[in-house]
Amino acid sequence: MSTRGPSLTVIVGCMFSGKSEELLRCMKRAAIAQLRVLLVKPAIDTRNMATRICSRDGRCMDAINVSSTAEIPAAAATYDVVGIDEAQFFDPGIVAAVRTLYAAGKRIVVAGLDTDHRDDPFGSIPALLCIPEADLVRLRAVCMRCQGEATRTFRKSTSQAQVEIGDGDKYEALCYACYGPAVAERDGTLERASARATVPA
Numbered sequence: 001m002s003t004r005g006p007s008l009t010v011i012v013g014c015m016f017s018g019k020s021e022e023l024l025r026c027m028k029r030a031a032i033a034q035l036r037v038l039l040v041k042p043a044i045d046t047r048n049m050a051t052r053i054c055s056r057d058g059r060c061m062d063a064i065n066v067s068s069t070a071e072i073p074a075a076a077a078t079y080d081v082v083g084i085d086e087a088q089f090f091d092p093g094i095v096a097a098v099r100t101l102y103a104a105g106k107r108i109v110v111a112g113l114d115t116d117h118r119d120d121p122f123g124s125i126p127a128l129l130c131i132p133e134a135d136l137v138r139l140r141a142v143c144m145r146c147q148g149e150a151t152r153t154f155r156k157s158t159s160q161a162q163v164e165i166g167d168g169d170k171y172e173a174l175c176y177a178c179y180g181p182a183v184a185e186r187d188g189t190l191e192r193a194s195a196r197a198t199v200p201a
Ligand SMILES: [Zn+2]
Pocket: 143, 144, 145, 146, 147, 148, 174, 175, 176, 177, 178, 179
Protein backbone atom coordinates (compact mmCIF):
# COMPACT_ATOMS: atom_id res chain seq x y z
CA MET A 1 0.00 0.00 0.00
CA SER A 2 1.23 3.48 -0.79
CA THR A 3 1.62 5.91 2.09
CA ARG A 4 -0.64 8.57 0.61
CA GLY A 5 -3.78 8.66 -1.48
CA PRO A 6 -6.29 5.95 -2.22
CA SER A 7 -5.39 2.34 -2.86
CA LEU A 8 -7.29 -0.86 -3.53
CA THR A 9 -6.00 -4.33 -2.70
CA VAL A 10 -8.06 -7.42 -3.56
CA ILE A 11 -7.04 -10.60 -1.72
CA VAL A 12 -8.39 -13.76 -3.36
CA GLY A 13 -7.87 -17.50 -3.07
CA CYS A 14 -9.70 -20.72 -2.26
CA MET A 15 -10.99 -21.52 1.21
CA PHE A 16 -8.31 -22.09 3.87
CA SER A 17 -5.78 -19.99 1.92
CA GLY A 18 -5.36 -17.36 4.64
CA LYS A 19 -7.38 -14.48 3.15
CA SER A 20 -8.71 -13.28 6.50
CA GLU A 21 -5.21 -13.56 8.05
CA GLU A 22 -3.83 -11.35 5.28
CA LEU A 23 -6.72 -8.88 5.62
CA LEU A 24 -6.21 -8.63 9.39
CA ARG A 25 -2.45 -8.21 8.88
CA CYS A 26 -3.09 -5.23 6.57
CA MET A 27 -5.56 -3.73 9.05
CA LYS A 28 -3.22 -4.14 12.02
CA ARG A 29 -0.40 -2.56 10.04
CA ALA A 30 -2.64 0.44 9.25
CA ALA A 31 -3.69 0.72 12.90
CA ILE A 32 -0.02 0.76 13.96
CA ALA A 33 0.43 3.64 11.48
CA GLN A 34 -2.23 5.55 13.46
CA LEU A 35 -4.80 5.29 10.68
CA ARG A 36 -8.47 4.89 11.50
CA VAL A 37 -9.48 1.37 10.49
CA LEU A 38 -12.96 0.00 9.76
CA LEU A 39 -13.66 -3.68 9.11
CA VAL A 40 -16.84 -4.67 7.31
CA LYS A 41 -18.39 -8.07 6.69
CA PRO A 42 -21.65 -9.24 5.14
CA ALA A 43 -24.45 -10.13 7.54
CA ILE A 44 -24.70 -13.55 5.84
CA ASP A 45 -21.46 -14.88 7.34
CA THR A 46 -22.44 -16.33 10.71
CA ARG A 47 -19.40 -18.50 11.37
CA ASN A 48 -17.95 -16.04 13.84
CA MET A 49 -19.36 -13.65 16.40
CA ALA A 50 -21.45 -10.90 14.88
CA THR A 51 -19.02 -8.07 15.42
CA ARG A 52 -15.65 -9.77 14.99
CA ILE A 53 -13.56 -11.04 12.10
CA CYS A 54 -11.37 -13.93 13.19
CA SER A 55 -8.65 -15.64 11.20
CA ARG A 56 -7.99 -19.35 11.43
CA ASP A 57 -4.89 -18.67 13.51
CA GLY A 58 -7.16 -17.22 16.19
CA ARG A 59 -6.59 -13.47 15.78
CA CYS A 60 -9.70 -11.29 15.84
CA MET A 61 -10.61 -7.66 15.17
CA ASP A 62 -13.87 -5.79 15.67
CA ALA A 63 -16.03 -5.46 12.57
CA ILE A 64 -19.46 -4.20 11.59
CA ASN A 65 -22.07 -6.37 9.88
CA VAL A 66 -23.57 -4.87 6.75
CA SER A 67 -26.64 -6.23 4.99
CA SER A 68 -26.58 -3.77 2.05
CA THR A 69 -23.46 -2.41 0.33
CA ALA A 70 -25.22 0.98 0.07
CA GLU A 71 -24.50 1.39 3.80
CA ILE A 72 -20.72 1.05 3.43
CA PRO A 73 -19.64 4.54 2.21
CA ALA A 74 -21.56 6.33 4.98
CA ALA A 75 -20.30 3.87 7.60
CA ALA A 76 -16.73 4.47 6.38
CA ALA A 77 -16.95 8.29 6.31
CA THR A 78 -14.71 8.89 9.33
CA TYR A 79 -12.17 6.13 8.57
CA ASP A 80 -8.94 6.09 6.54
CA VAL A 81 -8.75 2.37 5.82
CA VAL A 82 -11.66 0.05 5.04
CA GLY A 83 -11.29 -3.73 5.13
CA ILE A 84 -14.03 -5.83 3.58
CA ASP A 85 -14.14 -9.58 4.29
CA GLU A 86 -16.10 -12.35 2.51
CA ALA A 87 -16.84 -9.87 -0.27
CA GLN A 88 -18.20 -12.58 -2.57
CA PHE A 89 -21.36 -12.61 -0.44
CA PHE A 90 -22.18 -8.92 -0.97
CA ASP A 91 -24.71 -7.65 -3.50
CA PRO A 92 -23.36 -6.30 -6.84
CA GLY A 93 -23.42 -2.79 -5.34
CA ILE A 94 -20.08 -3.65 -3.70
CA VAL A 95 -18.29 -2.48 -6.87
CA ALA A 96 -19.92 0.96 -6.75
CA ALA A 97 -19.28 1.14 -2.99
CA VAL A 98 -15.57 0.38 -3.47
CA ARG A 99 -15.30 2.95 -6.27
CA THR A 100 -16.96 5.53 -3.99
CA LEU A 101 -14.51 4.75 -1.19
CA TYR A 102 -11.59 5.02 -3.62
CA ALA A 103 -12.84 8.37 -4.93
CA ALA A 104 -13.01 9.56 -1.32
CA GLY A 105 -9.31 8.79 -0.92
CA LYS A 106 -9.64 5.67 1.26
CA ARG A 107 -7.34 2.70 1.36
CA ILE A 108 -9.48 -0.36 0.71
CA VAL A 109 -8.54 -3.98 1.27
CA VAL A 110 -11.06 -6.53 0.03
CA ALA A 111 -10.85 -10.27 0.70
CA GLY A 112 -13.00 -12.94 -0.91
CA LEU A 113 -13.36 -16.17 -2.83
CA ASP A 114 -12.73 -15.55 -6.52
CA THR A 115 -14.38 -18.84 -7.51
CA ASP A 116 -17.06 -21.00 -5.93
CA HIS A 117 -17.03 -24.79 -5.37
CA ARG A 118 -17.69 -25.37 -9.10
CA ASP A 119 -14.87 -23.02 -10.15
CA ASP A 120 -17.37 -20.46 -11.40
CA PRO A 121 -16.71 -16.76 -10.71
CA PHE A 122 -18.09 -15.85 -7.30
CA GLY A 123 -20.24 -12.76 -6.85
CA SER A 124 -18.59 -9.45 -7.67
CA ILE A 125 -14.99 -10.50 -6.99
CA PRO A 126 -14.12 -10.69 -10.72
CA ALA A 127 -15.65 -7.23 -11.25
CA LEU A 128 -13.57 -5.85 -8.36
CA LEU A 129 -10.43 -7.33 -9.94
CA CYS A 130 -11.31 -5.45 -13.14
CA ILE A 131 -11.08 -2.06 -11.43
CA PRO A 132 -7.88 -0.78 -13.09
CA GLU A 133 -6.35 0.45 -9.82
CA ALA A 134 -6.81 -2.91 -8.05
CA ASP A 135 -3.71 -4.69 -6.78
CA LEU A 136 -4.19 -8.45 -6.72
CA VAL A 137 -2.97 -10.71 -3.92
CA ARG A 138 -3.65 -14.34 -4.81
CA LEU A 139 -3.17 -16.88 -2.03
CA ARG A 140 -3.06 -20.67 -2.08
CA ALA A 141 -3.88 -23.23 0.55
CA VAL A 142 -2.26 -26.59 1.25
CA CYS A 143 -4.05 -29.43 -0.56
CA MET A 144 -5.74 -31.52 2.10
CA ARG A 145 -5.11 -34.74 0.13
CA CYS A 146 -1.55 -34.44 -1.25
CA GLN A 147 -0.14 -31.36 0.55
CA GLY A 148 0.45 -29.66 -2.82
CA GLU A 149 -0.60 -26.11 -3.75
CA ALA A 150 -4.38 -25.91 -3.38
CA THR A 151 -6.22 -23.55 -5.71
CA ARG A 152 -9.73 -24.94 -5.44
CA THR A 153 -12.57 -25.15 -2.94
CA PHE A 154 -14.12 -28.62 -2.94
CA ARG A 155 -17.57 -29.10 -1.42
CA LYS A 156 -17.97 -32.49 0.19
CA SER A 157 -21.74 -32.65 -0.39
CA THR A 158 -23.51 -32.74 -3.76
CA SER A 159 -25.51 -29.58 -2.97
CA GLN A 160 -25.43 -27.25 -5.97
CA ALA A 161 -26.39 -24.01 -4.22
CA GLN A 162 -23.61 -21.43 -4.74
CA VAL A 163 -23.85 -20.18 -1.16
CA GLU A 164 -23.70 -22.74 1.62
CA ILE A 165 -22.01 -21.42 4.73
CA GLY A 166 -19.58 -23.91 6.20
CA ASP A 167 -16.02 -24.60 7.12
CA GLY A 168 -13.89 -27.74 7.33
CA ASP A 169 -17.08 -29.71 7.92
CA LYS A 170 -18.31 -28.94 4.40
CA TYR A 171 -15.27 -27.93 2.35
CA GLU A 172 -11.72 -28.99 1.49
CA ALA A 173 -8.95 -27.05 -0.21
CA LEU A 174 -7.63 -29.15 -3.10
CA CYS A 175 -5.02 -28.82 -5.83
CA TYR A 176 -5.86 -29.07 -9.53
CA ALA A 177 -4.80 -32.74 -9.71
CA CYS A 178 -6.85 -33.85 -6.69
CA TYR A 179 -9.96 -31.80 -7.48
CA GLY A 180 -11.21 -33.75 -10.54
CA PRO A 181 -10.96 -37.21 -8.91
CA ALA A 182 -12.58 -35.85 -5.74
CA VAL A 183 -15.56 -34.51 -7.70
CA ALA A 184 -15.87 -37.80 -9.63
CA GLU A 185 -15.75 -39.81 -6.42
CA ARG A 186 -18.29 -37.54 -4.71
CA ASP A 187 -20.71 -37.69 -7.60
CA GLY A 188 -20.39 -41.46 -7.99
CA THR A 189 -18.95 -41.26 -11.51
CA LEU A 190 -16.18 -43.70 -10.68
CA GLU A 191 -18.61 -46.21 -9.20
CA ARG A 192 -20.80 -46.10 -12.27
CA ALA A 193 -17.81 -46.35 -14.59
CA SER A 194 -16.41 -49.37 -12.75
CA ALA A 195 -19.85 -51.00 -12.71
CA ARG A 196 -20.04 -50.62 -16.49
CA ALA A 197 -16.52 -52.01 -16.90
CA THR A 198 -17.50 -55.26 -15.18
CA VAL A 199 -20.47 -55.92 -17.47
CA PRO A 200 -19.51 -58.79 -19.86
CA ALA A 201 -19.25 -57.78 -23.53
ZN1 LIG B 1 -3.66 -32.44 -4.16
